[in-house]
Amino acid sequence: QVQLVESGGGLVQAGGSLRLSCEASGRTLRDYAMGWFRQAPGKEREFVAAISRGGGNTPYADSVKGRFTISRDNVKNTMYLQMNSLKPEDTAVYYCAADLATISEIFYSEYDYDYWGQGIQVTVSS
Numbered sequence: 001q002v003q004l005v006e007s008g009g010g011l012v013q014a015g016g017s018l019r020l021s022c023e024a025s026g027r028t029l030r031d032y033a034m035g036w037f038r039q040a041p042g043k044e045r046e047f048v049a050a051i052s053r054g055g056g057n058t059p060y061a062d063s064v065k066g067r068f069t070i071s072r073d074n075v076k077n078t079m080y081l082q083m084n085s086l087k088p089e090d091t092a093v094y095y096c097a098a099d100l101a102t103i104s105e106i107f108y109s110e111y112d113y114d115y116w117g118q119g120i121q122v123t124v125s126s
Helices: none
Strands: 003-007 010-013 018-025 032-039 046-051 068-073 078-083 092-100 120-125
Touching: 003 092, 018 032, 018 092, 018 120, 032 078, 046 068, 046 078, 078 092
Parallel strands: 010 120
Antiparallel strands: 003 018, 018 078, 032 046, 032 092, 068 078, 092 120
């Protein structure tokens, strides 16, 4: 089993940057496709970005494309989400997720992921 722990969240002004990390333990991440999701108050959890096992496939939600960058370091067993040009509408609890996959496979739906972090708050002030 994989345990995931997010870090790096916090409060930032609009236009600022944050980098989220998702560190795994229990198993090596190299066998897992991974993703970031977020849930704002009163809204459903939504897809933000995903990354394949090797890092070559990285789709993004339209709302974050060009501002967020997903990456992974399989040696450090960690996934990252670099968030630039943050907007108040990016305020949410951010979750990382993982599931076993083929080398280039990615998942967009939360129902495709078996393993989740506990979530971390990101607040962007205007």
